[in-house]
Amino acid sequence: MQLNEFVKERRKQANLTQPELALKAGVGLRFLRDLDQGKQTLRLDKVNQVLRLFGHQVGPIPIPRHMLV
Numbered sequence: 001m002q003l004n005e006f007v008k009e010r011r012k013q014a015n016l017t018q019p020e021l022a023l024k025a026g027v028g029l030r031f032l033r034d035l036d037q038g039k040q041t042l043r044l045d046k047v048n049q050v051l052r053l054f055g056h057q058v059g060p061i062p063i064p065r066h067m068l069v
Helices: 003-013 018-025 029-036 044-052
Strands: none
Touching: 003 029, 003 044, 018 029, 018 044, 029 044
16 A cells, blocks of 8 residues: 555545545644645654554565566
8 A cells, every 4th residue: 555545545544535544643724735646755763653653664675576677
């Protein structure tokens, strides 16, 4: 699951709008919209502020060998 899909799913499960989640996480609405849309370049500290509300944080995950360049 992609990061933006995870955040959207959790936001909907929590019955929160984008503005409500942005306020609770202490990030701007534009940042949250960028996150929801899957923008490739985002500040990790802000991503973690959002994820923290759902009991998660960004971390390294292994890449399957067949996907390595």
